Amino acid sequence: MTLFDSIAQFFADWGAKLASTFLEKQRYLMLVDGLRNTLIITLGALVIGVIIGAFIAIIKYCGEGSRVMKPLCLLCDLYTTVIRGIPVVVVLLIFYFLILRSSDGVVVGIVTFGINSGAYMAELIRGGINAVDGGQMEAGRSLGMSRFQATVHVVLPQAMKNILPAIGNEMIALLKETAVAGYVAVQDLTRAGNLIRNNTYDAFNPLMVVALTYLFLVILLTWALGKFERRLAKSDKR
Amino acid sequence: MISVKNLRKSFHGTEVLKGISAEIQRGDVVCIIGPSGSGKSTFLRCLNRLETPDSGEILLDGVDLMDRHTDLDRQRRKMGMVFQQFNLFPHMTILKNLTVSPMMLKKIPQKEAEAKAIQLLERVGLADRAGDYPAQLSGGQKQRVAIVRALCMEPEVMLFDEPTSALDPEMVGEVLEVMKELAHEGMTMVVVTHEMGFAREVGSRVVFMDQGKILEQNTPEALFSNPQHPRLQDFLSKVL
Ligand SMILES: Nc1ncnc2c1ncn2[C@@H]1O[C@H](COP(=O)(O)OP(=O)(O)OP(=O)(O)O)[C@@H](O)[C@H]1O
Ligand SMILES: [Mg+2]
Numbered sequence: 086m087t088l089f090d091s092i093a094q095f096f097a098d099w100g101a102k103l104a105s106t107f108l109e110k111q112r113y114l115m116l117v118d119g120l121r122n123t124l125i126i127t128l129g130a131l132v133i134g135v136i137i138g139a140f141i142a143i144i145k146y147c148g149e150g151s152r153v154m155k156p157l158c159l160l161c162d163l164y165t166t167v168i169r170g171i172p173v174v175v176v177l178l179i180f181y182f183l184i185l186r187s188s189d190g191v192v193v194g195i196v197t198f199g200i201n202s203g204a205y206m207a208e209l210i211r212g213g214i215n216a217v218d219g220g221q222m223e224a225g226r227s228l229g230m231s232r233f234q235a236t237v238h239v240v241l242p243q244a245m246k247n248i249l250p251a252i253g254n255e256m257i258a259l260l261k262e263t264a265v266a267g268y269v270a271v272q273d274l275t276r277a278g279n280l281i282r283n284n285t286y287d288a289f290n291p292l293m294v295v296a297l298t299y300l301f302l303v304i305l306l307t308w309a310l311g312k313f314e315r316r317l318a319k320s321d322k323r
Numbered sequence: 324m325i326s327v328k329n330l331r332k333s334f335h336g337t338e339v340l341k342g343i344s345a346e347i348q349r350g351d352v353v354c355i356i357g358p359s360g361s362g363k364s365t366f367l368r369c370l371n372r373l374e375t376p377d378s379g380e381i382l383l384d385g386v387d388l389m390d391r392h393t394d395l396d397r398q399r400r401k402m403g404m405v406f407q408q409f410n411l412f413p414h415m416t417i418l419k420n421l422t423v424s425p426m427m428l429k430k431i432p433q434k435e436a437e438a439k440a441i442q443l444l445e446r447v448g449l450a451d452r453a454g455d456y457p458a459q460l461s462g463g464q465k466q467r468v469a470i471v472r473a474l475c476m477e478p479e480v481m482l483f484d485e486p487t488s489a490l491d492p493e494m495v496g497e498v499l500e501v502m503k504e505l506a507h508e509g510m511t512m513v514v515v516t517h518e519m520g521f522a523r524e525v526g527s528r529v530v531f532m533d534q535g536k537i538l539e540q541n542t543p544e545a546l547f548s549n550p551q552h553p554r555l556q557d558f559l560s561k562v563l
Contacts, residue, residue: 223373224410228424228476229400238423242414 106287107294116291119277120298126194126273127260133199134259135252138206141165145207146214146240147233161207168204174265176201181269190271194263202259209255213247214240246317253310257303264299274298324349324511325370325480330379332365339365340376341535347480352512354522354543357532358558363515366532367484370513371402384479400428403473403481407489409465411457417444417468418453421475429476436475443471447501463494467501480511487518519562523547531555 086094107113141161148154168176180197181190217240225235267276278295282288325347332340339362347353355363368374370381372388372395381388383398412420421440425431431439444450447467449460457465466486473481483502487495499521506512506525516522522529523543530540531552538552547563550556 218408218410220406220408220410221412224404224406224412226373226396227371227399227402227404227406228473229396229428230424231396234427238427239412 102287103290106281106285106290109285112281112284115272115277115280116274116294116298119272119274122191122194122266122272123260123263123274126191126198126263126266126271127256129195130198130202130259130263131252131256133195134202134206134255137200137203138208138210141203141207142210142214143236143241145211147236151232165204165207168201173198173201173262174268177265177269190266190269193269194266194271194273198259198263198266201262202255206252206255209251210244210248213244213251216247217243249317250310250314253306253313257306257310260302260306261299324384325513326380326382327370328380330366330369330376330381332362332369332374332376339535340369343379343532343535343537345530345537345540347511347513349479349511350509350527352506352510352514352525352527354526354529355513355515355532356517356519356522356529356558356562361532362535363532364484367404367482367513367515370482371399371404373404396428400476401479403470403476403478405466405469405473405481405483405486407485409457409462409469409489411465411469411472413457416454416456417449417460420457420468421472424472425475440471440475443474444468446504447471461494462490463497466490466494466498470498470501470505474505480513481505483512483514483516485515485517487516517562519547519559531558533558 107116141164144154144157144161148158177193177197181188181193185193185196214236221239221243222232222235225239226232230238263273264275266273267279272280274295278291281291285291325345327343327345327347330340330343331338343362343366345353355366357363365374369376372381376389379389383401386398387393388395388398411417412423415423418437418440421443422433422436425436425439426433441450441453444453447470449464449467449471452460452464452468457468460468470481470486486502487498490498495518499518502512502514502521503525514521514526526543528540529543529546531538531546531550531554533554539546539550539555546555547559550559
């Protein structure tokens with residue numbers, strides 16, 4: 086047998102293996118479903134995270150030095166401290182087994198990852214806001230705007246340039262983070278790969294397909310984000 | 324119109340204002356001079372409560388600005404402020420910079436606010452730049468726009484904190500010219516400045532601050548030609 090023959094044989098075997106792993110019983114559909122769930126959880130959590138994060142960031146920024154807002158600010162601090170101090174898998178389990186019992190796994194996933202990323206998002210958004218020159222707030226206040234008005238009309242629009250790319254990065258992190266959703270019986274991309282492995286005793290191919298899918302998505306998102314950032318930078322020069 | 328009594332302010336235990344008292348009448352052009360770090364900016368920023376004094380009294384047209392129940396946002400509309408660093412809103416066109424506050428805070432219709440803004444821009448020679456963004460203007464032009472932005476709120480007094488210190492020398496004149504006109508129209512002004520020529524020519528009163536205190540104040544002629552306090556003599560010998 087020549088070298089060429091053995092290489093050809095290798096690929097033929099691999100092809101047969103791929104076919105039996107993914108095509109038999111249409112197992113590839115599990116991956117498609119898994120990918121769909123992964124994307125749904127990521128996007129849902131992103132939306133919830135942005136809303137929670139923006140809310141906290143604005144409360145903390147507007148509340149700086151205000152006695153009335155103090156309890157709210159402390160509540161926000163508590164939230165970020167607790168969430169950032171607990172592994173997301175544990176939070177996921179707490180929500181699945183204790184708080185949102187009998188809810189659909191995907192819903193639990195969206196809520197958990199949303200609440201989790203909200204704590205990080207709050208810091209991102211706050212960082213973006215704090216990066217805006219303090220003179221901007223002062224100029225707004227000197228014209229008679231309230232702290233809230235100056236925040237919304239003067240500071241936030243400028244902070245967006247810092248915040249949007251950071252949210253993009255958070256989305257990429259979130260996409261990978263959701264891989265632990267399988268812990269609460271959600272059939273996400275990772276778990277779909279696991280199921281196929283259990284059914285076929287083929288560990289290599291399902292894991293590779295799962296890994297390459299994540300990799301491809303991350304590369305795609307990174308590329309889109311880079312393009313978006315370059316456009317933001319361009320509008321900066323005007 | 325503004326009455327300040329025994330104003331005190333500390334930053335982290337260091338007293339920066341050590342009991343400042345001053346009376347500012349309508350139509351006054353008060354120039355504040357003094358060495359760096361003497362508390363001039365802090366005093367000015369206390370006047371419109373961008374800074375919170377520790378104690379003392381500030382009355383604006385009889386309204387107590389130290390009273391917790393005073394609506395400071397409303398009172399600030401009566402006091403325009405011009406900053407050393409301009410602080411124009413970079414994400415808005417010049418026109419938007421000028422109209423955003425009157426429209427938002429005084430509920431002035433857009434057309435009216437824009438007409439007024441253009442009219443004021445014409446007076447500082449920048450009407451053709453209304454559609455530009457601040458980044459496209461020179462320093463001197465930015466500062467003239469900043470003055471107009473404050474004027475659009477029709478303030479009763481204008482506060483200037485070293486409005487020409489961040490400018491290239493050749494642009495100082497155009498800004499001082501606008502301020503001079505404003506003074507001649509009878510605007511009440513408090514100006515922290517290192518421009519002794521301006522203080523001498525335009526000021527109705529010059530106040531010398533050092534180490535958190537007002538050490539001397541007088542008409543410009545008297546203060547510059549016949550300074551009493553040794554520290555003022557020393558200061559003037561260095562800057563004149
Ligand atoms: N926000 C602040 N926090 C801490 N210290 C401050 C703050 N603002 C001012 N200071 C201090 O207060 C003192 C007076 O400052 P201020 O800016 O009022 O002086 P100034 O007379 O305006 O000086 P300059 O001519 O340099 O502008 C300085 O020693 C300064 O370091
Ligand atoms: Mg100063």
